[in-house]
Amino acid sequence: MDACTLGDLLDVVGGTSVRLHTAPAGLTAPVTEVLLHDAGAPLPPVPGALLLAVGVRAAAAGPLVRAAAEAGMTGLVVRGADGPTAEAQTYGVALLSVPGDLAWHQAHLLLASAIGARPASSTGGHGDLFALADAIAAATGGATAVEDPRQRILAYSTVPGQPVDEDRRQGILGLRVPVSLDNSEQYRELFAAEGPVRLPALRDGVLPRLAVAVRAGGETLGSVWVVDDGTLAADAADTLAQGASTAALLLLRARAARELARHRDSDLLRRVLDGTADAATSAVGLGIEGPVRVAAFVLEAAGLPDAEQTGMRLLDVVRLQCEARYGRHACVLADGVVYAVLPAPGARHRRLAEDIVARAGQALRVPVRAGLGEVVAGLAEVTASRADADLVLRVLGPSLPVATIDEVRPRVTLLRLTEVLGERRELSAGAWRRVLAYDAGHGTDHARTLMSWFDAGCDMAGAAKLLAVHPNTCRYRLKQVRQHIGIDLDDPDERLVLWLQLRTLAGLGRGTAAG
Template sequence: MDACTLGDLLDVIGGPSVRLHTAPRGLTVPVTEALLYDAHAPLPRAPGALLLAVGVRASAAGPLARAAAQAGMSGLVVRGPDGPLAEAESAGVALLSVDEDAAWHQVHLLFASAIGALPQGPGLTGTGGIPGTAALGDLFALADAVAAAVGGATAVEDPRQRILAYSTVPGQAVDEDRRQGILGLQVPGSPENSEQYRTLFAARGVVRLPALAGRDNLPRLAVAVRAGGETLGSLWVVDDGGLAPDAEEALTQGASTAALLLLRARAAQELARHQDGDLLRRLLDGTADPAGAAHRLGLDTVRVAAFVLDSTAPAPDGEQTALRLLDLVRLQCETRYGRQACVLVDGVVYALLPAPGEHGGAREPQGRAGVERPSAPRPGGVSTVGRSAPAGAPRRRTNRHSHKGLAEDIVRRAGQALRVPVRAGLGDVVAGLAEVPASRADADLVLRVVGPELPVASVDEVRPRVTLLRLTEVLGERRELSAGSWRGVLAYDTEHGTDYARTLIAWLDAGCDMAGAARLLAVHPNTCRYRLKQAQQQLGIDLDDPDERLVLWLQLRTLGGLDARH
């Protein structure tokens, strides 16, 4: 993809708050930027732009739609539902609307961050195949800029206290908590630390926090990073007593920029997820180009994993629960392998798992502030986030035998979170994405044979079961394959109250051993012997013919549904 399109944009931010009313030129028109309308300035020539109708009522925006078309713009965004639909269609520009009470600066931030994240070429990823890495590289540059302006070592964190970026301005003081946090890319946990985070996220602006007790630590200056009403993370500055007089103002400005960068990273990640999911959907049904898919996903040898809610325990809202299952599967797969293709198709969540030797796993994160970070991006340079791992960082696992462990972990976690049992099936490992439909067919078959006693299985583990399942379907579809003496055996048992069919199955299951059959049926061997003799005489079955024994056993097991063990 060379540029963001209207369809791409709607995939990321479309929904109840951003609605498309018309797109006369389709969803493939390019979208290059979001512009705020200024009634006191001439409208610029801006091919591909979306014009935000600031200060113009939706019902009166018809002239603005025509002016946007003359300026080469792709669309007009109004506030409220009563936009100039006819004028937009006549002018050939898309018409979108946002909520009536939406603030225009927040709308502009939403559109600008999404558009800024999308046109990054195939895969829409930064270094290492991690969605939004370019934006995370910008966070390092931001941390350096804030540190220089404020006068203290700075770190950018997400809401879970994971460190996303940090400054490396020489000569700035650091303490033990900062060093330990950078080495683990996670803020060290403690009750006192948790209380400081509660104070920070409850505040509306910058807060000054005392040094944590028990270590050689320094105070902090911190501010929450928010967009609208959502908390995206936080900015932290080590305060050694020498911060700039305007440190709070500089930190507030840094938080505003961090919000834009974090939204951009999220938009890139969501778009990459959507596109990877759509690509996986086409791989599953055999309509995707395998070579192009392999290039985009960075995978070749793979297997399909399928997850489904247990139909015997229906959820209150099946569709929403299935979407939550998709989120859970994606989260666990991304934690294990990094960027991951997952999709929900007809109630089944499919994931494409890399086989041994593939490079589709997660890159390791880099170090943090106060400790030299490898390949850190410099201002004006290209981010190299993800090229090196800190000491002690976990390595990704791509052992094929770990696939089942991952599936079992997902089934356990999903069952607990959704309060509905989840089943999982693993298809065969295939060499080449052209064979993904075959691995999917395997996984689908496994889902049909797993249950409470075996909630997770690979196709190799249940090969006999799935083979009999497919044989049942094939035999049942063909008249010449479903005809035979098995029908006469069942009919005779029904009419005369005999038990010849179960006796035959037990004897055949036991390898034609009379004592073994008797044990399966819990009867005397002479009883089995008598029944088999009567069955041959009454029904004309030749049990001395190995071919007839084989066909009779298959038909009774598959079409008759008999099993001496149950």
């Protein structure tokens, strides 16, 4: 693969994730790796490196620019926008920045992945693993398979003429190792060993195996298995151990590529939801076509001590459930809300949201609620569906944790009307203020009487029942409203506006007393 340049890097992660402030040496400057600044150690001479200004405020990073230049580095990355641009231009060092809320370890992963990850191949990003499996099979003399820790087969050899058994055939057909108690015991033995182990045949017709765990930094990434028909090369164990080291590097690189792709999808989806990305291009990038609906998920508990971490866990739950149903899926955490774009038809969307709310609430031990916007024709209209979903979240509560926009349309409409009426002087003025003022000055209860009468469909007996008073009491109060406050209750427009203002601006609803 050709060396990565600054321009290549920005093509991958530029935009809202990484911002370029200046590049005195141009965009063709090579970028070799990413280093974390350690204030307690001298800066190593690493030509082409990007230095992350860990522990240094962006405005105070001028001396670090000079040190990076003396070390031959290509650029300095600060957190926040107020960086030493002038110093960077003076010393010929590129200055980049990442958002202030992006953790340094996340910035390191993002940039390192962009520098070192290759595009995913047609084999799901594991093309190099297939080549490795073939190489191990040729060197050891036995059919080889590479698995992940969950016993899913990631790659397998295709060297002709090597003996295989039924377990091998079934595993490749289903891309998963057949489950059995004997298998589980062999995996325990394998992952407890420090190197390759020879495992006996589990039953008649099945061949023994030579296997090794694949590890990196103490983490188990998977395993490599070789079918042993008794004719393996004498140095098969050594070959397998070396192959495991290579497999670890390939698995780490594949993971980095997946994380990078996920980050790019998240960044693109965030811009789609904000309406700042081209819908047609984004649809291709995200693999989303046709009608869609936005589902929004949020934690109910406010002021959680670890709200950011819990929000990320909620994102994981939502993504896992959506991917289980729809495959590759677009989910993102933005402003404390997890958004998922669900493909139409939408008949099962509510059930999915209910499942996610139940699972997330149980896993996170925090109540979760979910709002679903309207189904729209495509990504070009997705901002409207997101706005719907956000409004639904605002009217949900413990008694109704999940709803679609159509299910709560009256509540949402009143919520928006409350905001609009409150913002406009001419819409917030009117008889409702005179009613409340009269009640406050005379100790009467005319506002609540009016609301009860409206709620009862202007039926006197129904209003009296709601108020738990005699119908004549209601008649008297409404007569007082006409005479002393000057409201024409026979005018339907007057009644409509008065009800709307008392309901929204005064906050009076069913069973609500005047404040």
